[in-house]
Amino acid sequence: MLKPFARLASLPRDGRDTLFLLMVIGWVVVPHVAHLPWWTSLLVAIVLAWRATLAWKGLPLPSRWWLLALLGVALAGTWLTHRTLLGRDAGVTLIVALLALKTLELRAKRDAFVIFFLGFFTMLTNFFFSQSLAVAATMLVALLGLLTALVNAHMPVGRPPLREAAKIAGWMALLGAPVMVVLFVLFPRFAPLWGIPSDAMSGRSGLSAQMQVGNIASLALDESVAFRVKFEGKPPGQPDLYFRGPVLSQFDGREWRPLMPRAMQRFPPPRLGDPQLVAFGAGVRYEVTLEPNNRPWLLMLDAGTQPPTAPGLEAAMTSELQWVSSRPVVDLLRYQAVSHVNFRHGPQQRIFVLPEYSALPRGFNPRTLELARRLMRENPSGDALSLIQAGLRELRTGGYTYTLDPGVYGEHTADEFWFDRKQGFCEHIASAFVVLMRAMDIPARVVTGYQGGELNPVDGYWTVRQSDAHAWTEVWLETRGWVRVDPTSVVAPGRTGLFQRLSAPRGVFATAMDTVNPTLSATLRAAWEAMNNGWNQWILNYTQSRQLNILRNLGFKSPGWEDLSRVLIGLGVVVALLGALWSWWDRLQHDPWLRLLSRARKRLRQAGLETGAATPPREIARLVTTRFGADARGLAEWLLKLEAQRYARAPGADLPALRREFQQLSWPH
Structure with missing residues (x-):
């Protein structure tokens, strides 16, 4: 075990410094592996390992023909993968490959400086994909590593220890921290330059614009945060925590989609106080911190009775009570909202209900249609409420189960659920129930969103995860309008009442922590979530409006970005004068x-x-x-x-x- 360390200690300085620089480059590139094409990660790994071997054995660098060949491979691979050499994804792929290839011609100090600054740029590109606290901490380590390598390159000949260069780099970072803080607080903020998060929800829990029933054999619970909620005062009860998302009303036998915009325009969006939206009791006030999702949906507690407010946010309500933004949410968004958990929504007479809410595709689910006829025969009064109760009774007494592994469904998804498999997750249950309701001529639709959440005892925020994504149903009743019916709560009452979620398989470390000390594991997770939330609230969500609020507190009546610039320039002048005074005083202190x-x-x-x-x-x-x-x-x-x-x-x-x-x-x- 000591031989490699002895060999490392005996390496000449250029070999030791090269190995350290390669290690730092690897640290910078590792977070990109999840976003890079597989061939890029493989190429970078091979090149860095090759260069490390040359430095370890003191062998000469490869010829320029090798470099030209590998450069051609990188350019061709980037073009074939992205069909362009421009843009975020293609640009990051190319810059990572070029950074690795540049190490193969590391001969002089000039080449090292090129690698240093390519490394700094590559480090920043990690924020194109994620601005999380974990990524920021990883890049802070990368910054200190690159600064250490840069300082070491300027140190005199000989063999100065790397810890001395690391000490100087740490002091440089500490001395630069106040300048960074001032620039962060006062530099005028414009639209973010970060990349748009990718939208890949297939096979994972979360929201989508459509709902395909039965195509996914198993659902992987995604524990990432969807949004956080801070209630003013006492929060609603657990069964009332329904956050409304897309409403799906068109069904082709396999897939649920929203209504076409033309159909929705037949009726204007309801407003609080008109007959189609009546709220009861006091409203619930809360603040939502929504993670980027590249969707225009504004998740609000059902039902949001007032437009959500945030600087620059333009929101509108659809006729199906869903709030949407004028543009996709591509950055962390924090908005204030008011909702009423007790409300009445929708037309009171059947003539005003769209026929699309009762339509079923021909040739699908014949056994479910027969089940509907049987229930109607058993309830000759034809009362819609009694038919709904009959459908729920079928779920309660028919041996149906809630599972994440229902298998792939066939063509007749509702038939398979009601008669064959008798198991599924919330989308199977909601879809089959709406098909049954429509077969009994009861207008019904599927509503998707999030249900529940988890209170963080550290900061008092409710954390709603992608694993809390849920699908429920709404049925229309005479004189009552649209009424929420959650058939999943009949099959698995703990899913909506006690938040007893089905859990995904845990990792070895998480399982060991839960086994040894579950309380400590829960406390550490809550603390980490609180730290992430603080990062989101105070760093990622530090907008121009919050900058201007600081100026208002300083006495500016109507501050703008020009005032920010003046304050920043004035502060720079004051700091320069203080520096000059300190220099003059320091000179006076000399002998x-x-x-x-x-x-x-x-x-x-x-x-x-x-x-x-x-x-x-x-x-x-x-x-x-x-x-x-x-x-x-x-x-x-x-x-x-x-x-x-x-x-x-x-x-x-x-x-x-x-x-x-x-x-x-x-x-x-």
Whole structure:
């Protein structure tokens, strides 16, 4: 085990420094692996390993033909993968490949500087894909590593230890931190330059614009955060935490889709107080911090009765009570909202209900249609409420189960659920129930969103994860409008009442932590979630409006970005003046005797006589007499007086007198 370390200690400086730089580059590139094409990650790994082997064994670098061939592979691979060499994804792929290839021609200090700054740029590109606290912490380590390599490259010849360069780099980062904080707080903020998050929800829990029933054999619970909620006062009860998302009303036998915009425009969006939206009781006020999702949906507690408010946010409600933004949410968004958990929504008469809410595709689910006819025969009154209760009774007593592994469904998804499999997750249950309701001529639709959440005891925020994504149903009743019916709560009451989620398989470390100390595991997770939330609230969500609020607190009446610029420039001037004052004060603290001797050395240097910094005044006087003869007798005597003033037991002239004599001396040319 000691041989590799002994070998590392015996490497020449350039080999050791190269290995350290390669390690830092690997650290910078690792977070990109999840976003890079597989061939890029493989190419970078091979090149870095090749370059490390050359440095370890002291072998010569490859010829330029190798570099040209690998460059051609990188360009061709980027073009074939992205069909362009421009843009975020193609640009990041190319810059990572070029950074790795540049290490194969690391011959001079100039090449090292190119690698340093390519590394800094590649480090920043990690934020195109994620601005999370974990990524920021990883990039902070990368920054310190690159600074250490840069400082080490400027250190003198020999073999200076890397820990000395790391110490200097750490001090540089600490000294630069105040400047970074001031720029972060006051530099005018414009639209973000970060990339749009990718939208890949297939096979994972979460929301989508459509709902395909039965195509996914198993559902992987995604524990990532969808949004966080902070309630003012007491939050609603657990069964009332329904956050409304897309409403799906068109069904082709396999897939649910929203209504076409033209159909939705037949009725204007409801407003609080009109007959189609009546709220009861006091409203619930809360704040939502929504993670980027590249969708226009604004998740609000059902039902949002007022437009959500946030700087620059334009929101509108659809006729199906869903709130949407005028543009996709591609950055962290925090907005305030008001909702009523007790409300009545929708037309009161059947004539005003769209026929699309009762339509079923022909040729699908014949056994479900027969089940509907049987339930209607058993309830001859034809009362819609009794038919709904009959459908729920079928779910309650028919041996149906809630599972994440229902298998792939066939063509008749509702038939398979009701009669064959009798198991599924919320989309299977909601879809089959709506098909049954429509088969009994009861208008019904599927509503998707999130249900529930988890209270973080550290910061008091409710954390709603992608695993809390849910699908429920709404049925239309005469004189009552649209009424929420959650058939999943009949099959698995704990899913909506007690938040008893089905959990995905845990990792080895998480399982071990839960086994050894589940309380500690929960506490650590809550603390980490609170740290992430603080990062989101104070860093990622630090918008221009919050900057301007700071200026308002400082006394500006109507601040704008021009005022921010003036404050920033003024602060820069003040800091520069303070720096000048500190420099002047520091000069005054130097030994005045040494400063006077330094002035004499400078005048002699101009006269052509070089003296060392350690040469005493008596020796300088001898050199002056030897070089300039009798013409410099006065200067030599003054130098002897200067030495006597510092070292004689009974000094003669004081420093002010010597300083005045210095101004009257005749200097040789």
